[in-house]
Structure formats: C-alpha cells, structure tokens
Amino acid sequence: MFTRTTTPITSILGISIILLTGCGGGSGSSTNTSNNTTNGATPPDTTWQAAQFQPAETFANYCANPRTGLDPFENTAYPDKQGNVAHEKMWLRSLTHETYLWYDEVADTNPSDAENVAQYFDVLKTFQTTPSGNKKDNFHFTQSYEDYKKESQSGVSSGFGVRWSTISSTPPRVYRVAYTQDNSPAEIAGFKRGDTITAINGVSINSSDTEALLLGLNPTSGSTHTFTLAREGQSEPVVATVTAGDIALTPVQNAQTFNVNGKTVGYVQFNQFISAGQSGLISAFKQFQNAGAEALVLDMRYNGGGLVDMAAQLGYMIAGPNNTDTQTNSPKVFSQTIYNDKLSANNRNVTFRNQEINWDTLQYTDTILPSTSLNTVYILSTASTCSASELIINGLRGIDLNVVLIGTATCGKPYGFSPAPNCGQVYYTIQFTSANAKNFGAYSDGFTPVDAAGNTGELGLTSNVSGCAVNDDFAHALGDPLEGQLKAALEHIKTGNCPKVVQSRPSNYEISDYISAGVALEIPQNSANNGLLFTDIVEPK
Numbered sequence: 001m002f003t004r005t006t007t008p009i010t011s012i013l014g015i016s017i018i019l020l021t022g023c024g025g026g027s028g029s030s031t032n033t034s035n036n037t038t039n040g041a042t043p044p045d046t047t048w049q050a051a052q053f054q055p056a057e058t059f060a061n062y063c064a065n066p067r068t069g070l071d072p073f074e075n076t077a078y079p080d081k082q083g084n085v086a087h088e089k090m091w092l093r094s095l096t097h098e099t100y101l102w103y104d105e106v107a108d109t110n111p112s113d114a115e116n117v118a119q120y121f122d123v124l125k126t127f128q129t130t131p132s133g134n135k136k137d138n139f140h141f142t143q144s145y146e147d148y149k150k151e152s153q154s155g156v157s158s159g160f161g162v163r164w165s166t167i168s169s170t171p172p173r174v175y176r177v178a179y180t181q182d183n184s185p186a187e188i189a190g191f192k193r194g195d196t197i198t199a200i201n202g203v204s205i206n207s208s209d210t211e212a213l214l215l216g217l218n219p220t221s222g223s224t225h226t227f228t229l230a231r232e233g234q235s236e237p238v239v240a241t242v243t244a245g246d247i248a249l250t251p252v253q254n255a256q257t258f259n260v261n262g263k264t265v266g267y268v269q270f271n272q273f274i275s276a277g278q279s280g281l282i283s284a285f286k287q288f289q290n291a292g293a294e295a296l297v298l299d300m301r302y303n304g305g306g307l308v309d310m311a312a313q314l315g316y317m318i319a320g321p322n323n324t325d326t327q328t329n330s331p332k333v334f335s336q337t338i339y340n341d342k343l344s345a346n347n348r349n350v351t352f353r354n355q356e357i358n359w360d361t362l363q364y365t366d367t368i369l370p371s372t373s374l375n376t377v378y379i380l381s382t383a384s385t386c387s388a389s390e391l392i393i394n395g396l397r398g399i400d401l402n403v404v405l406i407g408t409a410t411c412g413k414p415y416g417f418s419p420a421p422n423c424g425q426v427y428y429t430i431q432f433t434s435a436n437a438k439n440f441g442a443y444s445d446g447f448t449p450v451d452a453a454g455n456t457g458e459l460g461l462t463s464n465v466s467g468c469a470v471n472d473d474f475a476h477a478l479g480d481p482l483e484g485q486l487k488a489a490l491e492h493i494k495t496g497n498c499p500k501v502v503q504s505r506p507s508n509y510e511i512s513d514y515i516s517a518g519v520a521l522e523i524p525q526n527s528a529n530n531g532l533l534f535t536d537i538v539e540p541k
Helices: 085-099 117-123 145-154 185-189 210-217 275-291 308-324 341-346 388-397 484-495 511-515
Strands: 141-144 156-159 162-168 174-180 196-200 224-230 238-243 245-248 252-260 263-270 295-299 333-339 348-351 355-358 363-368 376-381 402-407 420-422 425-428 432-435 448-450 464-469
Touching: 085 117, 085 341, 085 420, 141 145, 145 156, 145 425, 174 185, 185 238, 196 210, 210 224, 252 275, 252 484, 263 275, 263 484, 275 308, 275 355, 295 484, 308 333, 308 348, 308 355, 308 388, 333 341, 333 388, 376 388, 376 484, 388 402, 388 432, 402 448, 402 484, 464 484
Parallel strands: 263 295, 295 376, 376 402, 402 464, 448 464
Antiparallel strands: 141 425, 156 245, 162 174, 174 196, 196 224, 224 238, 252 263, 333 348, 333 432, 355 363, 420 425
C-alpha cells in the first residue's frame, strides 16, 4: 500500500479463488518463540488465547524465512525480521480481526490447528452465503510480493499472455482462449480466440493428472509447454509450443468506431483497471471525442476490476462534465467506500475524477481527461465482469445515467480490499463494501441484464439492469461487429430492441457436458493467464 500523499485512491479487485502458498511454508505451532533477534528486535509471544487479540503490527514482518538485502521495487531494505510460522499466522489473525468487513463472522480458531500459513489464511473469512446461496466471500486470496509489484508498478505479469475462459472445470473440461495480450508469446505462437484445449504437453485435458495440466495452465516464467487446440471450422488440431515469460499487459484493446444508421458508435475492449491502462483509455476516448461518437460500447466482459479511482476516471470519460459536475468544486459522488464498524471513521466518498494521474509521482495532474459526454452507455458483460467493472455500472446508475447491459450476469462483488504485504506474500481480505450516490450496493449476486421490451430507461435501483441476455460468442474476434454481444449492442443502438439470438456454446459439446461430475481443475486466478487483476491503494494529490 502506498502512503505518499493524502487523498486516497481506493481499489476493488476481481473474483479470485487461487491455490494459496504461505511465506513460511511447512507446519508451525502457536507456542512461544525463541529469543532470536534481528536488529535488536525481540520476537513477540505467539501464545494463542481465544478472543484475545494483539495489534497486527505487533507481529508484522516477523517471518519464518526473512528476506535479506534490498527490495528491488522500492530500493529499500526488506523489513523482514527473524520469526517463525506462528508469527505469520498471528499477524493474519489480528489483521482479520481489525480490518475484515465481516470480522464477527470469522471463527477464532487456534492457529496451530492449521498445517501452514496458507491453510490458516484460508479459514480467516466468513463462510456464510448470499441470498442466492453463493459464497458470500469468494474473493479471499494471496499472491507473491514479486508478482504483485510487477503488475502494480510495471503492468507486467508472468505467463503466456493468454486469457483462458473456463467453461467447465470438470471432465469433460472446456477451456477456451478468450483473448491474448498484444505481442505476447501466445499471440506470436498463434493462439486465437475460441481455440479449445484438448491436451497440454501430451496430457489429455480430461486426464486425472491435474498436476501436469496445471503446469501448463499456470506456468512458471521460462517454462515451455505444448498445447493441442481444437479450432472452429478446422478438422486438424493446432499444436502450439509457447514459453512463459514476463508479459507486458495491454488493458485497452480494439478501440474503433462504427457507423450505425449514420450514428458514430465507439467501441473499446477494456480488460483491467491498472495504471498501465490509463494512456490507452485516454487515447480511445480522444478518438471517440474527435469522431463525435453519439454512442459507446464498453466491452468489459473479462475485466475483473482494479483501481477504484481509475473507475471514477472512466465514469467521467463516459458521462462528461455536465453529468458529473466535475467542472465545479463539488463533483458528484461516484462511489461510497464503507468499512466495518471499527473503521467507520475511514468511510469516504470517491467522486468522479476528470484529471489524469501521474503514476510515478502518484499525483493528479492539471491535464483534463477526454470525454464522450453521453447519457447512455452499453456495457458488455459476463460472470468475469467484476468489482471495479461493476462499480462503473453502479456508479453511473447512481447519477441517473442510462446503462444498457448486454451479455450475462456479472460476478457480484461490491467489495474491495487493500493489499497487505507480509514476509514475501501479499494478502487480500475483504475490507470494505461500496454503494453509489443513491446508497445502492445490493448486487452481491451480480447485475443481470433484463429486456425492458425496447425501453432503455432506468429500471430502478435493483440488481436488474435494462439490456439483453446474450452469451459470449467465441466464434468471432472481439471487436468484430458480427460477434454476438457487440452485434446485439449495435442492433439495440439501431432499433432500441434486443435481437433474437441463438445462445452460443462451444462446438462439439452437449449441454449435458457442463453438469458432468469429475475432478475440478481450477486455474489459480492471480495469474496473467486467467486475466485476474491485482488491487492497489495509491494516494495521489
């Protein structure tokens, strides 16, 4: 978490269910520590007493395997001190008790009952459910400090640069290419949207050897893997060998305009609310502004979230100064950030922002962002449309902008967190919920497009949003006007009605395939391969 200035930028992250690995590794107990010291510091006592909590800072940076030397990302010494696994667990326990949104729903289990740090972190959350029966907290995860810093500071992530769409994680498994990062190893190797994995390194995608499959789906940097892919309209399989590396992420893709009955319509695919995306968004909206765009299609079907203040910037670029009052000293509220009852003094409003951010100095500049100044926006969605992406939907509806949702229900995450680094890992535990200017934030089961029979007007502040239900179409490239969701949006712009569409599904699979039992193969979703975003708190002036 950056703490350089005083006006915080808040953040929300996309859906995350990953394989957890603790910094200390191995097992540990909650017995008293030895008297090892580093720089004169005496490790604190780690005796567990039910319902008795010391401040999290008491245990911070006491590590089973402390790092030494300079942090290459900050050019400062690592803060780690010699401790043990119990210190890392006790830090997580206190952090949860202090900051977790639903801290009173977390059982205070003895840390020694968990085999390792990762296992203990996995139980430090609520296990209650949403009104529909889904997990209330489906967003509890961790990633390495190095991966977090690469992505947050440089817009770089390890992998092939391919976003997989998981249609079925149990046999018969279905994993398809959603998109590739520009100039990535996957793009160069010839991966194309819609390609379906049939084997990885010669191992069938339906094999019980899930460990072998995950080596390809979640590769280590420098490792080489061979994918066998089925391609639509091609009888012979495609075999592609690709080497994982550090991938420069391209959050903004396919910015272009269409002519629909004499009306200029802007389209942009936006994948990630990260700092590297700011320049791309500015370029896209300058293009739309210069073209006199009268309508906008924002493709966020794979956008898992990210920076809240970047969402506030994008909200302005869509709605413009008149709808957001950003030309005055009292801009409208984009989102309310609401913490648990212990931290209610931190509750605050995030307003629409019309200024560019200098991400090196973490300051707002005097440069005013471009804007289409529209009263209606079309948003393309799937279950991977999450968090800060949903914040755009909710924030714009909060100022009575007409949002038309084209696609399927979004993920349902009106929550966010600050990354919490400790001992080489960064932990993400839900710390706040959000609401729009009208105090609406009840969309824990996602926003659902509902056909309003040609009426694009506001349906009211519920999780139903005026629009059209259209499945993702893997048979066409993103940005292709014949692609199902974009085609539906353009048709709606033209006629005001939802088109009659055939709901797409992967070829060569029957509906019964999706309910087959088998061993689930879950891709760790903090990887670039699956497009999941980090979250970041920065504090620009």
